[in-house]
Amino acid sequence: MKNDNHRVGNFYQRVYDIVALIPHGKVTTYGAIARALGTAGSARMVGWALMAAHSPDINLPIYRVVNRRGLLTGMHHYDYPGKMQELLEREGIRVRENQVQEFEKVFWEPS
């Protein structure tokens, strides 16, 4: 049975759930989410799941998810480059050169 509740398939759903829990004005990293999922080494899968989350039915603050350095690595996957930065700055997050400033302060861990 695939409903092991902690295996493939639910991976996407788990990522969506955590992303939806990100507070306003805060950001998190792929590694942090992966760790919360129990698969610390699958940080890449987190990004993969976010890319799959482009479905219009899923409204998640994906822009609040950046890489470990605070770089907006996913901005290229939006309608246009800068969209992600725009959304982040709108929440009070300062972004400079595609990088989140004071990343440690706005960082939120899904623990």
Added chain:
DNA sequence: ACCATGACGTTTC
């Protein structure tokens, strides 16, 4: 089942 890809991370230089 094997190989290639990917919005990453850690280690090493």
Added chain:
DNA sequence: CGAAACGCCATGG
């Protein structure tokens, strides 16, 4: 934190 290499795990062909 510059760049490069390895690891990592899930998805698709």
